[in-house]
Amino acid sequence: MKYKLEYTFQMKKKKEGIHFTSDWIQSALALEMGEELEKRNDTKDLIFYDEKGTSWTLKELRKLNEEMEEEPHDFTVYFDGGYHKETKTAGIGVVLFFQQGKKKFRVRANELFHDILSNNEAEYAALFHALNLLEELEVRDVTCEVKGDSQVVLKQLEGEWPCYEEDLNRWLDRIEAKIKKLHLNMIYTSIGRNENKEADKLATQSLEGKRIYSKMQLI
CATH class of the missing domain: 3.30.420.10 (Ribonuclease H-like superfamily/Ribonuclease H)
Structure with missing residues (x-):
């Protein structure tokens, strides 16, 4: 399964954040990127979309990957x-x-x-x-x-x-x-x-x- 990441980057001196959307990437890399973005203080509203259009939070995607690990x-x-x-x-x-x-x-x-x-x-x-x-x-x-x-x-x-x-x-x-x-x-x-x-x-x-x-x- 491939996912797109969407998140908002918040600049220090700007009120409005900048919205980013990634390319389609494999689930393992999407999860790795999400983990890195979660550590940052300048990103928020992180969400993942799969190829069926379903949205996932980072926590939900972690759980899904654990369940799919052997499938x-x-x-x-x-x-x-x-x-x-x-x-x-x-x-x-x-x-x-x-x-x-x-x-x-x-x-x-x-x-x-x-x-x-x-x-x-x-x-x-x-x-x-x-x-x-x-x-x-x-x-x-x-x-x-x-x-x-x-x-x-x-x-x-x-x-x-x-x-x-x-x-x-x-x-x-x-x-x-x-x-x-x-x-x-x-x-x-x-x-x-x-x-x-x-x-x-x-x-x-x-x-x-x-x-x-x-x-x-x-x-």
Whole structure:
């Protein structure tokens, strides 16, 4: 989960304070910054806002972090789909990062889908597979940032672009139903292909017949 900090800086010779708002930052850093600001005599009205718009005091955020310490959090998903038109098969790749306590984990997985009609459908299948991985990890009620290089999938899921193709609409419905079932707060981020190399490689390996699933703790 990411947070924004809002607080007022009070100058010594001014009656009116100056209001500050931070960028979105990870929960651990937000809490650390809040602890530092609390020690200062020139800051007041410190409040935290999460990505759902809920506000938290420093005391409430401390308690929340203690409760979440052993729960998986800070999920980031990279997805990509490759497509063979001749065989109507799609190789999909997913890379999932998350934290649990002070440990960081990475899951790498691919899969082969049949009877796929387009590259866009392959991309949708990749994202759906990522959601299935989250379900297998028993993930619920978290924020998940999804990163991919498919503008079509990301913009249609955000509702910015319409979806007229019946086959894509079926995937869209399945994905939205899964998100609702898992109570996920989704953030969609478009990235370039160079930033999505790991998921792309997994998709290619799937089309080559190489099945991969791994979960490892990162140093």
